[in-house]
Amino acid sequence: MRRKSFDCRRLAAAAAVGGMSLLGRAQVTEYQQHQWLNTPAASSHIGNLTGRPKAAAMVYRRYCVVCHGELGDGNGESAQWVDPKPRDFTLAIFKCRSTPTGTLPTDEDIYDTIARGLDRSNMPPWNTFTRQERADLVAWIKHFSPRWQTEKPGQRIEIPPEPEITPERIKAGQDVYARVQCWKCHGAEGRANGPSASTLQDDLGRPILPYNFAEGGRFKCGTTDRDLYRIFMTGMDGTPMPSFADNIKPEEAWNLVFYLRTLQPFPSKQKEIAKPLGLKPINPNATGP
Amino acid sequence: MNRNHKRTLVAVAAALGLASVAGLIAGNRVSAAGSGSITGTVKLSGSPPHMKGIDMSKDPYCVKQHENNPAKMENVVVGADGGLQNVVLYISEGLSGPEASATPSEEPVVDQHNCMYVPHVVAMDVNQKYKVTTTDQTTHNIHPLPAPGTGNIGWNKSQPAGAPPIETTWKAPEAISVKCNIHPWMHGWHVVVKGPYAISDASGTYTIKNLPPGSYTVTAWHEEYGTQTQKVTVAAGQPGKADFTFKAK
Numbered sequence: 001m002r003r004k005s006f007d008c009r010r011l012a013a014a015a016a017v018g019g020m021s022l023l024g025r026a027q028v029t030e031y032q033q034h035q036w037l038n039t040p041a042a043s044s045h046i047g048n049l050t051g052r053p054k055a056a057a058m059v060y061r062r063y064c065v066v067c068h069g070e071l072g073d074g075n076g077e078s079a080q081w082v083d084p085k086p087r088d089f090t091l092a093i094f095k096c097r098s099t100p101t102g103t104l105p106t107d108e109d110i111y112d113t114i115a116r117g118l119d120r121s122n123m124p125p126w127n128t129f130t131r132q133e134r135a136d137l138v139a140w141i142k143h144f145s146p147r148w149q150t151e152k153p154g155q156r157i158e159i160p161p162e163p164e165i166t167p168e169r170i171k172a173g174q175d176v177y178a179r180v181q182c183w184k185c186h187g188a189e190g191r192a193n194g195p196s197a198s199t200l201q202d203d204l205g206r207p208i209l210p211y212n213f214a215e216g217g218r219f220k221c222g223t224t225d226r227d228l229y230r231i232f233m234t235g236m237d238g239t240p241m242p243s244f245a246d247n248i249k250p251e252e253a254w255n256l257v258f259y260l261r262t263l264q265p266f267p268s269k270q271k272e273i274a275k276p277l278g279l280k281p282i283n284p285n286a287t288g289p
Numbered sequence: 290m291n292r293n294h295k296r297t298l299v300a301v302a303a304a305l306g307l308a309s310v311a312g313l314i315a316g317n318r319v320s321a322a323g324s325g326s327i328t329g330t331v332k333l334s335g336s337p338p339h340m341k342g343i344d345m346s347k348d349p350y351c352v353k354q355h356e357n358n359p360a361k362m363e364n365v366v367v368g369a370d371g372g373l374q375n376v377v378l379y380i381s382e383g384l385s386g387p388e389a390s391a392t393p394s395e396e397p398v399v400d401q402h403n404c405m406y407v408p409h410v411v412a413m414d415v416n417q418k419y420k421v422t423t424t425d426q427t428t429h430n431i432h433p434l435p436a437p438g439t440g441n442i443g444w445n446k447s448q449p450a451g452a453p454p455i456e457t458t459w460k461a462p463e464a465i466s467v468k469c470n471i472h473p474w475m476h477g478w479h480v481v482v483k484g485p486y487a488i489s490d491a492s493g494t495y496t497i498k499n500l501p502p503g504s505y506t507v508t509a510w511h512e513e514y515g516t517q518t519q520k521v522t523v524a525a526g527q528p529g530k531a532d533f534t535f536k537a538k
Contacts, residue, residue: 091437102444147442180449181428184348184471195347199473203434203443235445240470242430242447246455285349 051135072144103154173259335537372493
Protein backbone atom coordinates (compact mmCIF):
# COMPACT_ATOMS: atom_id res chain seq x y z
CA MET A 1 0.00 0.00 0.00
CA ARG A 2 2.96 2.26 0.66
CA ARG A 3 3.57 2.24 -3.02
CA LYS A 4 0.08 3.43 -3.87
CA SER A 5 0.42 6.76 -2.11
CA PHE A 6 3.80 7.14 -3.74
CA ASP A 7 2.22 6.72 -7.14
CA CYS A 8 -0.41 9.34 -6.43
CA ARG A 9 2.29 11.72 -5.38
CA ARG A 10 4.08 11.12 -8.62
CA LEU A 11 1.02 11.92 -10.63
CA ALA A 12 0.23 15.01 -8.59
CA ALA A 13 3.80 16.18 -8.91
CA ALA A 14 3.79 15.61 -12.63
CA ALA A 15 0.59 17.52 -13.11
CA ALA A 16 1.79 20.39 -10.96
CA VAL A 17 5.11 20.92 -12.66
CA GLY A 18 3.80 20.97 -16.16
CA GLY A 19 0.81 23.06 -15.28
CA MET A 20 -0.46 20.87 -18.07
CA SER A 21 -3.54 18.77 -18.24
CA LEU A 22 -2.66 15.25 -17.32
CA LEU A 23 -5.25 13.00 -18.80
CA GLY A 24 -3.20 9.89 -18.18
CA ARG A 25 -4.54 6.64 -19.40
CA ALA A 26 -7.85 7.91 -20.67
CA GLN A 27 -5.93 10.09 -23.07
CA VAL A 28 -6.84 8.27 -26.25
CA THR A 29 -10.54 8.25 -26.82
CA GLU A 30 -12.20 5.49 -28.71
CA TYR A 31 -12.99 8.02 -31.38
CA GLN A 32 -9.32 8.90 -31.81
CA GLN A 33 -8.43 5.23 -31.95
CA HIS A 34 -10.87 4.73 -34.79
CA GLN A 35 -9.55 7.71 -36.69
CA TRP A 36 -6.07 6.28 -36.43
CA LEU A 37 -7.20 2.89 -37.67
CA ASN A 38 -8.04 4.42 -41.00
CA THR A 39 -4.56 5.78 -41.68
CA PRO A 40 -2.13 3.76 -43.80
CA ALA A 41 0.47 3.86 -41.00
CA ALA A 42 -1.79 1.78 -38.79
CA SER A 43 -0.49 -1.54 -39.98
CA SER A 44 2.26 -3.98 -39.10
CA HIS A 45 5.01 -5.38 -41.30
CA ILE A 46 6.53 -8.74 -40.60
CA GLY A 47 8.70 -10.02 -43.43
CA ASN A 48 6.40 -9.90 -46.45
CA LEU A 49 3.24 -9.93 -44.32
CA THR A 50 1.19 -6.80 -43.80
CA GLY A 51 -1.05 -6.84 -40.75
CA ARG A 52 -4.32 -4.89 -40.83
CA PRO A 53 -5.65 -3.82 -37.43
CA LYS A 54 -9.36 -4.06 -38.19
CA ALA A 55 -8.94 -7.64 -39.38
CA ALA A 56 -7.88 -8.56 -35.82
CA ALA A 57 -10.73 -6.85 -33.98
CA MET A 58 -12.81 -10.02 -33.69
CA VAL A 59 -9.91 -12.29 -32.78
CA TYR A 60 -8.79 -9.82 -30.13
CA ARG A 61 -12.29 -9.59 -28.68
CA ARG A 62 -12.61 -13.34 -28.56
CA TYR A 63 -9.19 -14.32 -27.18
CA CYS A 64 -7.45 -11.34 -25.64
CA VAL A 65 -10.09 -9.00 -24.21
CA VAL A 66 -10.66 -10.98 -21.00
CA CYS A 67 -7.18 -10.02 -19.86
CA HIS A 68 -6.03 -7.03 -21.91
CA GLY A 69 -9.39 -5.25 -21.93
CA GLU A 70 -11.57 -3.62 -24.56
CA LEU A 71 -9.41 -0.48 -24.52
CA GLY A 72 -6.14 -2.41 -24.36
CA ASP A 73 -5.38 -0.96 -20.95
CA GLY A 74 -4.81 -4.33 -19.27
CA ASN A 75 -8.05 -4.08 -17.30
CA GLY A 76 -9.95 -7.04 -18.72
CA GLU A 77 -12.38 -8.99 -16.57
CA SER A 78 -9.80 -11.54 -15.51
CA ALA A 79 -7.04 -9.04 -14.82
CA GLN A 80 -7.87 -8.93 -11.13
CA TRP A 81 -6.95 -12.62 -10.74
CA VAL A 82 -3.74 -12.41 -12.68
CA ASP A 83 -0.20 -11.62 -11.49
CA PRO A 84 1.92 -10.26 -13.15
CA LYS A 85 -0.79 -8.02 -14.60
CA PRO A 86 -1.76 -8.24 -18.28
CA ARG A 87 0.14 -5.70 -20.36
CA ASP A 88 -1.38 -2.23 -20.70
CA PHE A 89 -1.01 -1.63 -24.44
CA THR A 90 -1.85 2.08 -24.11
CA LEU A 91 1.64 2.62 -22.61
CA ALA A 92 3.45 0.63 -25.30
CA ILE A 93 6.01 -0.57 -22.74
CA PHE A 94 7.15 -4.13 -23.52
CA LYS A 95 9.38 -6.65 -21.79
CA CYS A 96 10.48 -8.50 -24.91
CA ARG A 97 12.21 -6.25 -27.40
CA SER A 98 15.18 -6.41 -29.72
CA THR A 99 15.53 -2.64 -29.22
CA PRO A 100 17.15 -0.50 -26.48
CA THR A 101 15.48 0.25 -23.16
CA GLY A 102 12.95 3.07 -23.41
CA THR A 103 12.19 2.48 -27.10
CA LEU A 104 9.36 0.79 -28.95
CA PRO A 105 9.83 -2.85 -29.99
CA THR A 106 9.74 -3.90 -33.63
CA ASP A 107 6.62 -5.47 -35.13
CA GLU A 108 8.50 -8.80 -35.26
CA ASP A 109 9.18 -8.60 -31.52
CA ILE A 110 5.46 -8.46 -30.70
CA TYR A 111 4.64 -11.02 -33.38
CA ASP A 112 7.12 -13.49 -31.86
CA THR A 113 5.90 -12.82 -28.31
CA ILE A 114 2.29 -13.62 -29.21
CA ALA A 115 3.23 -17.09 -30.43
CA ARG A 116 5.68 -17.70 -27.60
CA GLY A 117 3.57 -16.52 -24.65
CA LEU A 118 5.26 -15.38 -21.46
CA ASP A 119 6.42 -18.09 -19.10
CA ARG A 120 5.66 -17.67 -15.40
CA SER A 121 2.60 -15.59 -16.25
CA ASN A 122 -0.98 -16.10 -17.43
CA MET A 123 -0.09 -15.07 -20.96
CA PRO A 124 -0.40 -18.31 -22.95
CA PRO A 125 1.38 -19.09 -26.22
CA TRP A 126 -0.99 -18.31 -29.12
CA ASN A 127 0.62 -20.66 -31.61
CA THR A 128 -2.53 -21.89 -33.31
CA PHE A 129 -3.21 -18.60 -35.09
CA THR A 130 -2.15 -18.22 -38.71
CA ARG A 131 0.78 -15.92 -39.46
CA GLN A 132 -1.63 -13.42 -40.96
CA GLU A 133 -3.81 -13.42 -37.84
CA ARG A 134 -0.79 -12.76 -35.66
CA ALA A 135 0.37 -9.93 -37.92
CA ASP A 136 -3.12 -8.42 -37.72
CA LEU A 137 -3.04 -8.71 -33.92
CA VAL A 138 0.25 -6.81 -33.83
CA ALA A 139 -1.36 -3.97 -35.78
CA TRP A 140 -4.37 -4.02 -33.45
CA ILE A 141 -2.14 -3.91 -30.34
CA LYS A 142 -0.30 -0.91 -31.80
CA HIS A 143 -3.49 1.08 -32.34
CA PHE A 144 -4.01 1.36 -28.58
CA SER A 145 -1.06 3.71 -28.01
CA PRO A 146 -0.46 7.08 -29.66
CA ARG A 147 3.29 6.43 -29.30
CA TRP A 148 3.23 4.40 -32.52
CA GLN A 149 2.15 7.48 -34.44
CA THR A 150 4.97 9.70 -33.22
CA GLU A 151 7.88 7.34 -32.46
CA LYS A 152 9.77 4.76 -34.46
CA PRO A 153 10.92 1.44 -32.99
CA GLY A 154 14.44 1.63 -31.53
CA GLN A 155 17.53 0.53 -33.44
CA ARG A 156 17.89 -3.25 -33.17
CA ILE A 157 20.69 -4.35 -30.83
CA GLU A 158 23.35 -6.02 -32.96
CA ILE A 159 24.32 -9.54 -31.99
CA PRO A 160 27.62 -10.78 -33.46
CA PRO A 161 27.88 -14.47 -34.47
CA GLU A 162 28.23 -16.85 -31.54
CA PRO A 163 31.90 -17.74 -30.95
CA GLU A 164 33.24 -21.13 -29.96
CA ILE A 165 32.63 -22.15 -26.35
CA THR A 166 35.89 -22.48 -24.40
CA PRO A 167 36.65 -22.92 -20.70
CA GLU A 168 38.38 -19.50 -20.70
CA ARG A 169 35.24 -17.87 -22.03
CA ILE A 170 33.06 -19.48 -19.39
CA LYS A 171 35.43 -18.33 -16.67
CA ALA A 172 35.50 -14.82 -18.18
CA GLY A 173 31.68 -14.88 -18.27
CA GLN A 174 31.61 -15.56 -14.56
CA ASP A 175 33.86 -12.53 -14.05
CA VAL A 176 31.34 -10.39 -15.94
CA TYR A 177 28.49 -11.75 -13.78
CA ALA A 178 30.53 -10.73 -10.73
CA ARG A 179 31.74 -7.37 -12.05
CA VAL A 180 28.42 -5.93 -13.22
CA GLN A 181 26.72 -7.58 -10.24
CA CYS A 182 23.91 -9.57 -11.77
CA TRP A 183 24.11 -11.47 -8.48
CA LYS A 184 22.71 -8.53 -6.52
CA CYS A 185 19.32 -9.67 -7.83
CA HIS A 186 19.83 -13.13 -9.35
CA GLY A 187 22.04 -14.48 -6.56
CA ALA A 188 25.59 -15.85 -6.51
CA GLU A 189 24.40 -19.16 -7.99
CA GLY A 190 21.51 -17.75 -10.03
CA ARG A 191 18.89 -18.86 -7.52
CA ALA A 192 16.98 -15.55 -7.54
CA ASN A 193 18.10 -14.91 -3.98
CA GLY A 194 20.56 -12.02 -4.25
CA PRO A 195 20.56 -9.41 -1.47
CA SER A 196 18.16 -7.10 -3.38
CA ALA A 197 15.86 -9.88 -4.70
CA SER A 198 13.25 -9.66 -1.94
CA THR A 199 12.79 -5.90 -2.36
CA LEU A 200 12.13 -5.79 -6.11
CA GLN A 201 8.95 -4.24 -7.53
CA ASP A 202 7.74 -3.85 -11.09
CA ASP A 203 6.68 -0.43 -12.43
CA LEU A 204 3.17 -0.99 -11.08
CA GLY A 205 4.67 -1.34 -7.61
CA ARG A 206 3.98 -5.08 -7.40
CA PRO A 207 6.54 -7.51 -6.00
CA ILE A 208 8.49 -9.31 -8.73
CA LEU A 209 11.15 -11.99 -8.54
CA PRO A 210 14.30 -12.17 -10.64
CA TYR A 211 14.57 -15.13 -12.98
CA ASN A 212 15.75 -18.27 -11.15
CA PHE A 213 18.44 -19.90 -13.32
CA ALA A 214 18.68 -22.97 -11.07
CA GLU A 215 14.98 -23.70 -11.59
CA GLY A 216 15.52 -23.51 -15.33
CA GLY A 217 12.11 -22.15 -16.34
CA ARG A 218 11.65 -21.00 -19.93
CA PHE A 219 12.82 -17.46 -20.57
CA LYS A 220 9.96 -15.08 -21.23
CA CYS A 221 11.63 -13.53 -24.23
CA GLY A 222 12.97 -16.59 -26.06
CA THR A 223 15.05 -19.66 -25.27
CA THR A 224 18.01 -19.52 -27.68
CA ASP A 225 21.52 -18.30 -26.89
CA ARG A 226 20.84 -15.21 -28.98
CA ASP A 227 17.67 -14.50 -26.98
CA LEU A 228 19.69 -14.78 -23.79
CA TYR A 229 22.36 -12.43 -25.16
CA ARG A 230 19.67 -9.95 -26.15
CA ILE A 231 17.79 -9.85 -22.88
CA PHE A 232 20.52 -8.35 -20.68
CA MET A 233 21.37 -5.86 -23.42
CA THR A 234 17.78 -4.63 -23.80
CA GLY A 235 16.59 -5.08 -20.24
CA MET A 236 12.92 -5.89 -19.57
CA ASP A 237 11.08 -2.58 -19.54
CA GLY A 238 8.47 -2.23 -16.82
CA THR A 239 10.57 -4.37 -14.45
CA PRO A 240 13.73 -3.92 -12.35
CA MET A 241 15.76 -5.92 -14.92
CA PRO A 242 17.99 -3.17 -16.38
CA SER A 243 19.81 -2.84 -19.70
CA PHE A 244 23.57 -3.46 -19.61
CA ALA A 245 24.13 -2.43 -23.23
CA ASP A 246 26.45 0.45 -22.29
CA ASN A 247 28.61 -1.64 -19.99
CA ILE A 248 28.98 -5.12 -21.44
CA LYS A 249 30.99 -5.42 -24.67
CA PRO A 250 29.82 -7.88 -27.35
CA GLU A 251 32.76 -10.25 -26.59
CA GLU A 252 31.96 -10.21 -22.88
CA ALA A 253 28.27 -10.67 -23.60
CA TRP A 254 28.85 -14.04 -25.29
CA ASN A 255 31.09 -15.10 -22.41
CA LEU A 256 28.30 -14.19 -20.00
CA VAL A 257 25.77 -16.20 -22.03
CA PHE A 258 28.01 -19.28 -21.79
CA TYR A 259 28.39 -18.85 -18.04
CA LEU A 260 24.63 -18.35 -17.50
CA ARG A 261 24.01 -21.69 -19.23
CA THR A 262 26.09 -23.45 -16.57
CA LEU A 263 23.67 -22.14 -13.90
CA GLN A 264 20.69 -23.90 -15.49
CA PRO A 265 19.75 -27.39 -14.31
CA PHE A 266 19.81 -29.24 -17.64
CA PRO A 267 22.77 -30.85 -19.37
CA SER A 268 24.52 -28.50 -21.80
CA LYS A 269 27.67 -28.20 -23.84
CA GLN A 270 28.67 -25.27 -21.63
CA LYS A 271 28.38 -27.43 -18.52
CA GLU A 272 30.52 -30.18 -20.07
CA ILE A 273 33.22 -27.73 -21.01
CA ALA A 274 33.08 -25.97 -17.64
CA LYS A 275 33.39 -29.18 -15.62
CA PRO A 276 37.22 -29.39 -15.53
CA LEU A 277 37.32 -25.75 -14.37
CA GLY A 278 35.68 -26.68 -11.08
CA LEU A 279 34.16 -23.19 -10.93
CA LYS A 280 33.19 -22.03 -7.47
CA PRO A 281 30.21 -19.68 -7.15
CA ILE A 282 31.28 -16.06 -7.03
CA ASN A 283 31.91 -14.57 -3.64
CA PRO A 284 29.40 -11.80 -3.02
CA ASN A 285 31.50 -10.40 -0.18
CA ALA A 286 34.42 -9.60 -2.44
CA THR A 287 32.89 -6.21 -3.20
CA GLY A 288 34.47 -3.74 -5.54
CA PRO A 289 37.11 -4.30 -8.20
CA MET B 290 51.86 37.56 -16.27
CA ASN B 291 53.99 38.32 -19.32
CA ARG B 292 53.14 40.73 -22.10
CA ASN B 293 52.06 38.08 -24.54
CA HIS B 294 49.48 36.73 -22.15
CA LYS B 295 48.15 40.19 -21.52
CA ARG B 296 47.77 40.78 -25.21
CA THR B 297 45.79 37.58 -25.68
CA LEU B 298 43.54 38.50 -22.80
CA VAL B 299 42.80 41.87 -24.29
CA ALA B 300 42.04 40.24 -27.62
CA VAL B 301 39.69 37.72 -25.99
CA ALA B 302 37.94 40.47 -24.05
CA ALA B 303 37.47 42.46 -27.21
CA ALA B 304 36.05 39.46 -29.02
CA LEU B 305 33.65 38.79 -26.16
CA GLY B 306 32.55 42.43 -26.22
CA LEU B 307 31.87 42.19 -29.89
CA ALA B 308 29.96 38.98 -29.44
CA SER B 309 27.67 40.49 -26.85
CA VAL B 310 27.03 43.53 -29.02
CA ALA B 311 26.22 41.19 -31.87
CA GLY B 312 23.91 39.40 -29.49
CA LEU B 313 22.11 42.62 -28.63
CA ILE B 314 21.63 43.45 -32.25
CA ALA B 315 20.39 39.99 -33.09
CA GLY B 316 18.05 40.24 -30.11
CA ASN B 317 18.76 36.65 -29.13
CA ARG B 318 19.07 35.19 -25.69
CA VAL B 319 22.52 36.68 -25.10
CA SER B 320 21.00 40.14 -24.90
CA ALA B 321 18.39 39.07 -22.41
CA ALA B 322 20.87 37.07 -20.35
CA GLY B 323 21.70 38.62 -17.02
CA SER B 324 19.42 41.57 -17.57
CA GLY B 325 16.90 40.37 -15.05
CA SER B 326 16.43 37.85 -12.30
CA ILE B 327 14.09 36.72 -9.56
CA THR B 328 15.53 35.91 -6.19
CA GLY B 329 14.25 34.94 -2.78
CA THR B 330 14.24 32.44 0.05
CA VAL B 331 12.13 29.35 0.63
CA LYS B 332 11.37 28.45 4.24
CA LEU B 333 9.61 25.71 6.11
CA SER B 334 7.46 26.87 9.02
CA GLY B 335 6.69 24.56 11.93
CA SER B 336 8.88 21.73 13.10
CA PRO B 337 10.48 19.81 10.25
CA PRO B 338 9.56 16.11 10.06
CA HIS B 339 12.07 13.61 11.34
CA MET B 340 14.15 12.13 8.53
CA LYS B 341 14.64 8.43 9.16
CA GLY B 342 18.06 6.85 9.07
CA ILE B 343 18.61 4.47 6.15
CA ASP B 344 19.38 0.80 6.61
CA MET B 345 21.86 -0.04 3.87
CA SER B 346 22.67 -3.55 5.09
CA LYS B 347 21.64 -5.05 1.70
CA ASP B 348 24.98 -3.73 0.41
CA PRO B 349 28.07 -3.80 2.67
CA TYR B 350 29.85 -1.35 0.36
CA CYS B 351 27.16 1.26 1.05
CA VAL B 352 27.26 0.60 4.80
CA LYS B 353 31.00 1.15 4.80
CA GLN B 354 30.71 4.55 3.08
CA HIS B 355 28.48 5.76 5.90
CA GLU B 356 30.45 4.38 8.84
CA ASN B 357 31.14 7.89 10.15
CA ASN B 358 28.23 9.85 8.67
CA PRO B 359 24.99 7.88 8.98
CA ALA B 360 22.70 8.34 5.99
CA LYS B 361 19.25 9.87 6.38
CA MET B 362 16.29 10.25 4.07
CA GLU B 363 16.33 13.54 2.15
CA ASN B 364 12.64 14.17 1.44
CA VAL B 365 12.75 17.31 3.59
CA VAL B 366 16.10 19.07 4.06
CA VAL B 367 15.95 22.13 6.28
CA GLY B 368 18.94 24.39 6.98
CA ALA B 369 19.63 27.11 9.51
CA ASP B 370 16.73 29.60 9.94
CA GLY B 371 14.28 27.16 8.41
CA GLY B 372 15.62 27.45 4.86
CA LEU B 373 14.11 24.67 2.74
CA GLN B 374 16.50 23.00 0.31
CA ASN B 375 15.70 21.17 -2.96
CA VAL B 376 12.77 23.34 -3.96
CA VAL B 377 12.57 23.83 -7.72
CA LEU B 378 11.55 27.34 -8.77
CA TYR B 379 10.50 28.04 -12.30
CA ILE B 380 8.49 30.44 -14.41
CA SER B 381 5.02 29.02 -14.97
CA GLU B 382 3.57 32.09 -16.70
CA GLY B 383 4.84 35.17 -18.50
CA LEU B 384 7.60 33.72 -20.64
CA SER B 385 7.51 34.67 -24.26
CA GLY B 386 10.10 35.07 -26.93
CA PRO B 387 13.50 33.41 -27.07
CA GLU B 388 14.03 32.79 -23.34
CA ALA B 389 10.98 30.53 -23.40
CA SER B 390 12.38 28.29 -26.08
CA ALA B 391 16.15 28.58 -25.57
CA THR B 392 17.75 25.46 -24.13
CA PRO B 393 20.60 26.09 -21.68
CA SER B 394 23.93 24.63 -22.76
CA GLU B 395 25.25 23.78 -19.29
CA GLU B 396 24.66 20.17 -18.24
CA PRO B 397 23.33 19.48 -14.75
CA VAL B 398 24.85 16.39 -13.16
CA VAL B 399 23.44 13.94 -10.67
CA ASP B 400 25.98 11.59 -9.15
CA GLN B 401 25.46 8.26 -7.46
CA HIS B 402 27.72 8.74 -4.49
CA ASN B 403 27.88 6.63 -1.34
CA CYS B 404 24.68 4.95 -2.50
CA MET B 405 22.73 8.22 -2.49
CA TYR B 406 21.69 10.59 -5.28
CA VAL B 407 23.76 13.78 -5.13
CA PRO B 408 21.87 16.02 -5.43
CA HIS B 409 18.62 14.42 -4.35
CA VAL B 410 16.70 16.76 -6.69
CA VAL B 411 18.07 17.87 -10.03
CA ALA B 412 16.22 20.26 -12.35
CA MET B 413 16.51 20.83 -16.09
CA ASP B 414 14.82 22.49 -18.99
CA VAL B 415 12.89 20.50 -21.56
CA ASN B 416 15.46 19.03 -24.00
CA GLN B 417 18.38 20.24 -21.87
CA LYS B 418 21.13 17.63 -21.72
CA TYR B 419 22.08 16.36 -18.28
CA LYS B 420 24.28 13.60 -16.94
CA VAL B 421 23.91 10.74 -14.53
CA THR B 422 27.30 9.66 -13.19
CA THR B 423 28.56 7.18 -10.63
CA THR B 424 31.51 7.48 -8.27
CA ASP B 425 30.59 4.31 -6.34
CA GLN B 426 32.38 0.98 -6.37
CA THR B 427 29.09 -0.88 -6.55
CA THR B 428 26.57 -1.38 -9.37
CA HIS B 429 23.53 0.88 -9.56
CA ASN B 430 20.62 0.79 -11.93
CA ILE B 431 18.97 4.05 -12.75
CA HIS B 432 15.27 3.75 -13.43
CA PRO B 433 13.24 6.90 -14.12
CA LEU B 434 9.48 6.35 -13.86
CA PRO B 435 7.63 9.11 -15.71
CA ALA B 436 3.86 9.11 -15.22
CA PRO B 437 1.80 7.70 -18.11
CA GLY B 438 0.60 10.24 -20.65
CA THR B 439 3.14 12.98 -19.94
CA GLY B 440 5.10 12.43 -23.14
CA ASN B 441 8.20 11.24 -21.26
CA ILE B 442 9.19 7.60 -21.68
CA GLY B 443 10.96 5.68 -18.90
CA TRP B 444 13.99 3.44 -19.22
CA ASN B 445 16.19 1.34 -16.96
CA LYS B 446 19.98 1.20 -17.29
CA SER B 447 22.65 -0.37 -15.17
CA GLN B 448 25.74 1.61 -14.14
CA PRO B 449 28.47 -0.63 -12.70
CA ALA B 450 31.55 0.84 -10.99
CA GLY B 451 33.58 2.91 -13.46
CA ALA B 452 30.74 3.12 -16.00
CA PRO B 453 30.66 6.16 -18.28
CA PRO B 454 28.04 8.85 -17.59
CA ILE B 455 24.55 8.50 -19.03
CA GLU B 456 23.78 11.65 -20.97
CA THR B 457 20.13 12.23 -21.76
CA THR B 458 17.18 14.64 -22.04
CA TRP B 459 13.42 14.75 -21.38
CA LYS B 460 10.73 15.88 -23.76
CA ALA B 461 8.04 17.27 -21.47
CA PRO B 462 7.70 19.16 -18.16
CA GLU B 463 7.26 16.71 -15.30
CA ALA B 464 8.69 15.89 -11.87
CA ILE B 465 10.06 12.44 -12.66
CA SER B 466 10.53 9.97 -9.86
CA VAL B 467 13.80 8.04 -10.21
CA LYS B 468 14.91 4.97 -8.36
CA CYS B 469 17.54 2.28 -8.09
CA ASN B 470 16.07 -1.20 -7.83
CA ILE B 471 19.28 -2.64 -6.40
CA HIS B 472 19.28 -0.14 -3.52
CA PRO B 473 15.60 0.43 -2.78
CA TRP B 474 16.26 3.42 -0.51
CA MET B 475 17.73 5.37 -3.42
CA HIS B 476 15.01 7.65 -4.65
CA GLY B 477 15.38 11.05 -6.28
CA TRP B 478 13.65 13.51 -8.57
CA HIS B 479 14.58 14.72 -12.04
CA VAL B 480 12.40 17.80 -12.40
CA VAL B 481 11.82 18.95 -15.97
CA VAL B 482 10.50 22.48 -16.47
CA LYS B 483 10.04 24.85 -19.39
CA GLY B 484 12.28 27.92 -19.30
CA PRO B 485 14.65 29.42 -16.70
CA TYR B 486 14.68 27.75 -13.26
CA ALA B 487 16.60 27.50 -9.99
CA ILE B 488 16.88 25.13 -7.03
CA SER B 489 16.96 26.41 -3.46
CA ASP B 490 20.28 25.83 -1.71
CA ALA B 491 21.09 24.73 1.86
CA SER B 492 19.88 28.07 3.25
CA GLY B 493 16.75 28.06 1.10
CA THR B 494 17.86 30.85 -1.21
CA TYR B 495 17.57 30.83 -4.97
CA THR B 496 18.02 33.06 -8.02
CA ILE B 497 16.36 32.50 -11.38
CA LYS B 498 18.56 34.24 -13.95
CA ASN B 499 18.28 35.16 -17.62
CA LEU B 500 14.92 36.89 -17.43
CA PRO B 501 14.05 39.92 -19.51
CA PRO B 502 11.99 42.59 -17.71
CA GLY B 503 8.34 41.59 -17.43
CA SER B 504 5.62 40.13 -15.23
CA TYR B 505 5.89 36.49 -14.27
CA THR B 506 4.33 33.80 -12.18
CA VAL B 507 6.93 31.86 -10.22
CA THR B 508 6.06 28.35 -9.09
CA ALA B 509 7.89 26.67 -6.22
CA TRP B 510 7.75 22.85 -6.23
CA HIS B 511 8.69 20.60 -3.34
CA GLU B 512 8.39 16.82 -3.41
CA GLU B 513 6.51 16.64 -0.08
CA TYR B 514 4.72 19.98 0.09
CA GLY B 515 3.55 20.40 -3.49
CA THR B 516 3.51 23.76 -5.24
CA GLN B 517 2.96 27.44 -4.47
CA THR B 518 2.88 30.34 -6.91
CA GLN B 519 3.51 34.09 -6.73
CA LYS B 520 3.30 36.93 -9.21
CA VAL B 521 6.56 38.85 -9.61
CA THR B 522 7.60 41.83 -11.71
CA VAL B 523 11.13 42.16 -13.01
CA ALA B 524 12.22 45.67 -13.99
CA ALA B 525 15.40 46.58 -15.87
CA GLY B 526 18.29 46.55 -13.43
CA GLN B 527 16.06 45.52 -10.54
CA PRO B 528 15.64 41.87 -9.64
CA GLY B 529 12.18 40.63 -8.73
CA LYS B 530 11.75 39.20 -5.26
CA ALA B 531 9.62 36.24 -4.13
CA ASP B 532 9.91 34.47 -0.78
CA PHE B 533 7.95 31.29 -0.17
CA THR B 534 6.95 29.55 3.04
CA PHE B 535 5.76 25.96 3.13
CA LYS B 536 4.04 24.62 6.25
CA ALA B 537 5.32 21.44 7.85
CA LYS B 538 2.41 18.96 7.83
